[in-house]
Amino acid sequence: xxxxxxxxxxxxxxxxxxxxxxxxxxxxxxxxxxxxxxxxxxxxxxxxxxxxxxxxxxxxxxxxxxxxxxxxxxxxxxxxxxxxxxxxxxxxxxxxxxxxxxxxxxxxxxxxx
Amino acid sequence: xxxxxxxxxxxxxxxxxxxxxxxxxxxxxxxxxxxxxxxxxxxxxxxxxxxxxxxxxxxxxxxxxxxxxxxxxxxxxxxxxxxxxxxxxxxxxxxxxxxxxxxxxxxxxxxxxxxx
Numbered sequence: 504x505x506x507x508x509x510x511x512x513x514x515x516x517x518x519x520x521x522x523x524x525x526x527x528x529x530x531x532x533x534x535x536x537x538x539x540x541x542x543x544x545x546x547x548x549x550x551x552x553x554x555x556x557x558x559x560x561x562x563x564x565x566x567x568x569x570x571x572x573x574x575x576x577x578x579x580x581x582x583x584x585x586x587x588x589x590x591x592x593x594x595x596x597x598x599x600x601x602x603x604x605x606x607x608x609x610x611x612x613x614x615x616x
Numbered sequence: 617x618x619x620x621x622x623x624x625x626x627x628x629x630x631x632x633x634x635x636x637x638x639x640x641x642x643x644x645x646x647x648x649x650x651x652x653x654x655x656x657x658x659x660x661x662x663x664x665x666x667x668x669x670x671x672x673x674x675x676x677x678x679x680x681x682x683x684x685x686x687x688x689x690x691x692x693x694x695x696x697x698x699x700x701x702x703x704x705x706x707x708x709x710x711x712x713x714x715x716x717x718x719x720x721x722x723x724x725x726x727x728x729x730x731x732x
Contacts, residue, residue, distance in 0.1 A: 507658075534719070545707060546659070546723040591658050602647060603672050604721070606658030 641710030
């Protein structure tokens with residue numbers, strides 16, 4: 504059974520600082536996703552990572568994937584208050600489980616001035 | 617393109633009652649997914665459809681849960697004989713599908729179910 508672990512679960516940052524959120528998963532996967540969720544809202548897709556070494560960047564967020572280590576990171580550069588949200592990684596299983604995503608428990612980020 | 621819509625947005629019911637939720641995916645998206653999310657947790661996969669075919673169903677889904685997607689368009693999720701443990705946010709998502717594309721899932725606003 505595919506397991507996805509995120510850490511930390513809670514993160515409080517000062518504006519302007521950098522930090523990294525980690526996502527570990529237990530079995531081979533085809534795809535890894537990062538989502539953002541604001542309180543009381545639904546999920547917004549941030550990144551889709553398909554291959555080993557994939558790196559994607561959007562604004563102050565950069566995601567990378569190491570399939571050999573079964574690890575993805577979401578790096579936050581020079582955090583701003585608007586980045587405060589809960590971030591989830593989700594891993595889609597192998598061919599036999601295509602379409603089934605397993606989510607981590609999320610990292611709740613609070614950016615303080 | 618109006619995004620994924622779900623109806624109702626909120627549902628309060630008494631234990632033992634049946635409830636049905638509806639999801640309208642983005643048009644031309646052939647994949648549709650249902651998830652359940654409880655407070656402080658990540659979404660939990662329930663089931664997914666490729667067009668009208670239900671291709672995967674979580675083992676966590678008891679016989680009280682059923683989902684349909686007639687004609688490969690909208691989908692319904694029914695919960696029979698609701699229990700307090702069914703209280704959660706039920707999320708629907710859709711994607712274009714395809715073998716090796718990015719297949720981004722677009723989520724609806726969710727239906728919040730409260731079972732009294």
